[in-house]
Amino acid sequence: xxxxxxxxxxxxxxxxxxxxxxxxxxxxxxxxxxxxxxxxxxxxxxxxxxxxxxxxxxxxxxxxxxxxxxxxxxxxxxxxxxxxxxxxxxxxxxxxxxxxxxxxxxxxxxxxxxxxxxxxxxxxxxxxxxxxxxxxxxxxxxxxxxxxxxxxxxxxxxxxxxxxxxxxxxxxxxxxxxxxxxxxxxxxxxxxxxxxxxxxxxxxxxxxxxxxxxxxxxxxxxxxxxxxxxxxxxxxxxxxxxxxxxxxxxxxxxxxxxxxxxxxxxxxxxxxxxxxxxxxxxxxxxxxxxxxxxxxxxxxxxxxxxxxxxxxxxxxxxxxxxxxxxxxxxxxxxxxxxxxxxxxxx
Amino acid sequence: xxxxxxxxxxxxxxxxxxxxxxxxxxxxxxxxxxxxxxxxxxxxxxxxxxxxxxxxxxxxxxxxxxxxxxxxxxxxxxxxxxxxxxxxxxxxxxxxxxxxxxxxxxxxxxxxxxxxxxxxxxxxxxxxxxxxxxxxxxxxxxxxxxxxxxxxxxxxxxxxxxxxxxxxxxxxxxxxxxxxxxxxxxxxxxxxxxxxxxxxxxxxxxxxxxxxxxxxxxxxxxxxxxxxxxxxxxxxxxxxxxxxxxxxxxxxxxxxxxxxxxxxxxxxxxxxxxxxxxxxxxxxxxxxxxxxxxxxxxxxxxxxxxxxxxxxxxxxxxxxxxxxxxxxxxxxxxxxxxxxxxxxxx
Numbered sequence: 021x022x023x024x025x026x027x028x029x030x031x032x033x034x035x036x037x038x039x040x041x042x043x044x045x046x047x048x049x050x051x052x053x054x055x056x057x058x059x060x061x062x063x064x065x066x067x068x069x070x071x072x073x074x075x076x077x078x079x080x081x082x083x084x085x086x087x088x089x090x091x092x093x094x095x096x097x098x099x100x101x102x103x104x105x106x107x108x109x110x111x112x113x114x115x116x117x118x119x120x121x122x123x124x125x126x127x128x129x130x131x132x133x134x135x136x137x138x139x140x141x142x143x144x145x146x147x148x149x150x151x152x153x154x155x156x157x158x159x160x161x162x163x164x165x166x167x168x169x170x171x172x173x174x175x176x177x178x179x180x181x182x183x184x185x186x187x188x189x190x191x192x193x194x195x196x197x198x199x200x201x202x203x204x205x206x207x208x209x210x211x212x213x214x215x216x217x218x219x220x221x222x223x224x225x226x227x228x229x230x231x232x233x234x235x236x237x238x239x240x241x242x243x244x245x246x247x248x249x250x251x252x253x254x255x256x257x258x259x260x261x262x263x264x265x266x267x268x269x270x271x272x273x274x275x276x277x278x279x280x281x282x283x284x285x286x287x288x289x290x291x292x293x294x295x296x297x298x299x300x301x302x303x304x305x306x307x308x309x310x311x312x313x314x315x316x317x318x319x320x321x322x323x324x325x326x327x328x329x330x331x332x333x334x335x336x337x338x339x340x341x342x343x344x345x346x347x348x349x350x351x352x353x354x355x356x357x358x359x360x361x362x363x364x365x366x
Numbered sequence: 367x368x369x370x371x372x373x374x375x376x377x378x379x380x381x382x383x384x385x386x387x388x389x390x391x392x393x394x395x396x397x398x399x400x401x402x403x404x405x406x407x408x409x410x411x412x413x414x415x416x417x418x419x420x421x422x423x424x425x426x427x428x429x430x431x432x433x434x435x436x437x438x439x440x441x442x443x444x445x446x447x448x449x450x451x452x453x454x455x456x457x458x459x460x461x462x463x464x465x466x467x468x469x470x471x472x473x474x475x476x477x478x479x480x481x482x483x484x485x486x487x488x489x490x491x492x493x494x495x496x497x498x499x500x501x502x503x504x505x506x507x508x509x510x511x512x513x514x515x516x517x518x519x520x521x522x523x524x525x526x527x528x529x530x531x532x533x534x535x536x537x538x539x540x541x542x543x544x545x546x547x548x549x550x551x552x553x554x555x556x557x558x559x560x561x562x563x564x565x566x567x568x569x570x571x572x573x574x575x576x577x578x579x580x581x582x583x584x585x586x587x588x589x590x591x592x593x594x595x596x597x598x599x600x601x602x603x604x605x606x607x608x609x610x611x612x613x614x615x616x617x618x619x620x621x622x623x624x625x626x627x628x629x630x631x632x633x634x635x636x637x638x639x640x641x642x643x644x645x646x647x648x649x650x651x652x653x654x655x656x657x658x659x660x661x662x663x664x665x666x667x668x669x670x671x672x673x674x675x676x677x678x679x680x681x682x683x684x685x686x687x688x689x690x691x692x693x694x695x696x697x698x699x700x701x702x703x704x705x706x707x708x709x710x711x712x
Contacts, residue, residue: 082447091458096437101428101700108710112437116462298702301709310705346699353692354447356644359656363647364454 043221046229049236053245056214057294057344061204062130067145069201072181077202079178079352080195086165087158089114090364094151094199098126100349103298104206109306114159120272122306127347128294130204132251137304138275139254139289144200149192159365166192168362174355208295208344213249216341224341231338234331239323248292249342256287257304260324263317266307274304297340312336389567392575395582399591402560403640403690407550408476413491415547418527423548425524425698426541432511433504435460436710440497440545444472446695449644450552455652460505466618468652473693474640476550478597483650484621485600485635490546495538505711512538514708520701554641554690562687570687577684580677585669594638595688602633603650606670609663612653620650643686658682 063069080086084093097111097119098104104127111119121137129135135147151157152165160168169175169190179189182198213232215223224232235241246252254275257268268286276284288304301307302314315335319327327335409415426432430439443457443465444450450473457465467483475481481493497503498511506514515521515536525535528544559578561569570578581587592598600621603614614632622630634650647653648660661681665673673681 079447084445084448085453089458090453091442099430099700100697101425102430103702107431107436107703112435300703300705309703309707309709312705349697351446351695351697354445356449357453357646357655359646359658361646361655363655 043229046233046236047216047219047221050217050232053236053241054213054217054249055247056217057128057131057207057209057211057247059209061201061207064130064143064145064200064204067197067200069204070182072178073183073198073201074205075352076178076182077198077200078349079354080199081202082352083354085168085172085354085357085361085364086152086160086195087114088160088164088365092158094126094148097123097151097157100126100206100347103127103295103346104129105299107300109301111157113157114155117156119157121304122301124291125295125299126203127206127208128248128292129251130207131246131248132289132292133253134289137288137291138278140278144203145196148196148199148203152192162192164362165195166190169195171358171361172355173358178355206347206349208346211294211344212341213338214344225337227334227337228341229338231334231336232341234335235338238319238325238327238331238335240318240335243290243322244293248294250290250292250294253290254284254287255290255322256285258286258321261321263321267303267305267317267321269305272304293339294342295344295346297343311339315339389575392579392582393562393565393567396563396578399582399587400559400563400595401593402563403474403477403553403555403557403593405555407547407553410476410489410491410546410550413543413546415550416528418524419529419544419547420551421698422524422528423544423546424695425700426545427548428698429700431514431518431700431703431707431710432498432506432541433460434506434510434711438504440472440494443469443497443503446472446552446693449473449641449692450475451645453646455647457503459503460501463502465503467650468647470637471641471645472549473552473554474594474638475597476553477592477594478635478638479599480635483634483637484624486624490549491542494542494545494549498538508538510708511541512536515541517704517707518701519704524701552693552695554692557640557690558687559684560690571683573680573683574687575684577680577682578687580681581684584665584671584673584677584681586664586681589636589668590639594640596636596638596640599636600630600633601636601668602631604632604667607667609667613649613651613663613667615651618650639685640688641690641692643689644692657685661685 061069081094084091086093092113097106099106104125106123108123110121111123113119124137130144133139135141135144141147141150152160153162175190179194183189183194186194212223212228243253243255244250257263262268273285275287276282297311300311301309302311308314308317312332315332316327319325407415427440430437432439438459443452445452450471452469454469456467457469459465470483476490479485481487481490482496487493487496498506499508521536525540529535529540532540558569558574589599589601590596603609608614619631621633622628643657646657647655648657654660654663658678661678662673665671
């Protein structure tokens with residue numbers, strides 16, 4: 021802290037000397053922990069992208085007919101207009117049932133080490149199959165979903181183009197692959213913090229830089245790091261102080277359900293903080309709507325520290341610098357029903 | 367019929383003479399009844415469009431927070447990927463309640479003489495206010511909807527830009543105006559039939575032309591005419607033969623509820639046939655999924671005629687030529703919730 025004050029003092033005397041040393045220090049520390057979102061989507065292992073596959077994936081992402089009711093699509097809960105989430109504590113699914121956990125953002129999810137709050141899907145491809153057949157989400161049966169796609173005439177050509185040479189091209193596995201390559205395009209480069217990481221010292225305001233310094237000094241970045249500033253590891257919610265039951269209901273044991281290991285009780289994937297200002301409410305219960313309060317809760321439960329109002333404000337300002345360019349997606353025209361397309365469940 | 371056969375015969379002898387006389391006749395008759403969709407949106411009386419107003423309208427159209435649950439938007443039931451409708455018999459609304467009638471397409475709805483199946487809203491602006499406060503649709507209260515918009519920080523600038531000089535700019539009336547100017551952009555020019563109307567004789571296939579001739583000769587165009595090939599008048603469903611209760615349930619008296627006139631019992635706005643191949647299921651109950659069967663039913667109930675399979679096929683082929691270029695809409699980024707934004711109803 022002393023060093024940084026001295027640097028700031030010195031910098032007054034040489035206003036035209038760039039870069040300022042304090043920023044250099046902050047930048048060097050940041051670059052050790054974070055990296056910017058690239059401007060082009062990453063390739064998925066074993067699932068190469070093509071324009072036809074991305075277009076098919078987009079179409080499927082927006083197609084509510086993948087649900088039993090024909091009314092719920094991926095886009096319903098991962099709304100590209102709402103930061104890739106749905107501004108609900110937990111999502112509304114089939115027959116207005118509520119999902120068990122807050123819908124995580126689809127944006128930049130390609131960079132997470134695994135998918136879902138508990139990491140139970142290893143990648144986007146595996147994840148995409150989950151909600152379709154989850155009885156409280158889209159509530160389809162696997163065979164019904166495939167039969168439905170086959171009974172929509174326009175999907176035959178779309179799948180054949182996306183998966184040339186495969187017979188039959190229409191499979192649930194291929195649908196998941198196509199959705200995954202589309203979702204891999206849903207990245208948000210060019211956040212102010214990314215521009216800072218690339219060397220633009222002016223991309224962050226003074227208060228955002230103070231927030232970043234706190235983020236590093238306090239230990240937030242011990243979990244929230246990497247390209248997604250989160251999404252790269254698991255951590256126990258409440259490792260310093262157990263949160264209230266509204267945030268940590270005892271019956272949801274987190275990753276322990278996946279690993280069957282006692283030490284994973286109440287362990288969750290560390291969520292990305294990218295675009296966090298767009299994706300209230302927060303935590304896996306979605307019970308906190310105020311980002312400042314969410315920051316304060318994290319200070320208490322994860323760091324064991326009662327953060328001052330000033331520090332919360334600075335940290336929140338820094339989090340605001342994590343909002344990147346939102347994807348520009350043209351709403352797809354879905355292939356229409358044929359006379360033989362199965363009808364929605366009542 | 368004799369004349370047309372003769373003309374077709376003559377045309378064989380002069381393959382390079384264009385236009386073919388039979389088409390000229392069909393074109394002349396068609397131009398008396400129909401007009402093509404323009405390439406640019408019409409102006410709305412008293413509600414001039416501006417880029418800011420259209421953009422705001424688009425944002426509101428896709429914003430589910432206008433509903434009590436924050437989960438249902440205009441786009442939920444008027445899905446631009448599904449021909450501006452929702453491929454449901456009747457839409458799923460608040461708490462999974464079902465709407466009373468099949469969701470009509472939003473596409474080209476600006477050209478209808480009035481809105482809703484019973485014409486109870488005189489224009490798009492008036493219509494846009496309906497579903498927001500309908501308890502089985504979006505289920506908001508008027509004051510709640512306005513309070514919500516005011517509590518989303520980004521809407522202040524968006525409304526101020528769309529309605530410069532107005533204080534306060536955020537009103538439900540202005541939201542409806544903005545949605546209406548956006549919806550006026552949702553037009554589908556360049557259908558094969560429109561190209562035919564503009565003089566391209568090859569825009570329709572032979573069977574489509576035969577279907578068009580039947581459409582005129584049989585009397586379909588007595589009701590389905592004008593720019594929207596429907597949408598311009600009211601007619602009794604079952605004027606020749608009363609349809610079954612699945613298509614005409616006795617408790618829905620149609621326009622009579624609006625006009626309180628006995629002669630309007632079971633009278634409905636004639637729906638547009640534009641993009642009809644994209645918008646199954648059909649009729650105000652949404653109980654018919656097969657366009658061919660819908661055509662046959664219309665023949666029986668409206669024309670008192672049992673159409674032959676061949677005629678149904680030709681008419682259906684013609685209806686397929688009414689699919690225009692679907693709107694290319696970039697999914698909007700919605701202004702995020704603030705900490706004080708009201709939360710969704712449970």
